Amino acid sequence: MRNAEHATSPANMLADHKGETVDFICEDCEILKRLKPAALLEEYGNQTMPSLPELVAKSLGCKRTENAFYDRCKMHFHFSPDEWAKRMGYIDPREQKRGEFRFSDLSRWHRLYVHCSCGRKNELDRERLEKSLGKEALISDAAGKLVCKKCGVKGSAKIIVRSPPRD
Structure with missing residues (x-):
């Protein structure tokens, strides 16, 4: 009999987020949102982190989420200036x-x-x-x-x- 392997959740899930807040920013719409991971889990479930900005933008009423190519939604995760510089290699x-x-x-x-x-x-x-x-x-x-x-x-x-x- 083969050993059955337990299914593991994919990496980079909302439930695995260690921070106090998840921050989103859209410079075009002038939106900066700080949301608690527990509130995001309650509203959207355990989503992958890359899918969250679009879901949050839709919930805020962004019409640009419907556009796939031209003038599309530019909401993304927001990091502190130090974290951003570190991630960008500065x-x-x-x-x-x-x-x-x-x-x-x-x-x-x-x-x-x-x-x-x-x-x-x-x-x-x-x-x-x-x-x-x-x-x-x-x-x-x-x-x-x-x-x-x-x-x-x-x-x-x-x-x-x-x-x-x-x-």
Whole structure:
């Protein structure tokens, strides 16, 4: 006799939501709604999270939910500015001042430059450094492991994160 497997609910369901509220925003309609997960469960049942913005927009009377292509509803989940920046891969300027960046915090366009106390400056091979130290390593920790090719001193370097200029 085969072992019967229990059916599991798909990932990303409303019942699995851990936050205090679920926030929705539509810039076009100037709507910002904060709803409790319990109230959403009561009204809509255990829906998948991606289906919720459209359901909430319909309940608010948005006519754009009927349009599939042109001028359609743009309601989506709203996140705090910090959460949004984190999800979009942006670096918080306050973090940049503290120098507590990890390689995983950087976007692909960021460049790393090393400045030694002897005056030597050079661009670092980011991929090679990231591969040897790991994505979760602090960039400031990497500076302590570098040896200057000019003066031979280890650990006196400073790593600077820059974005290349736009064309």
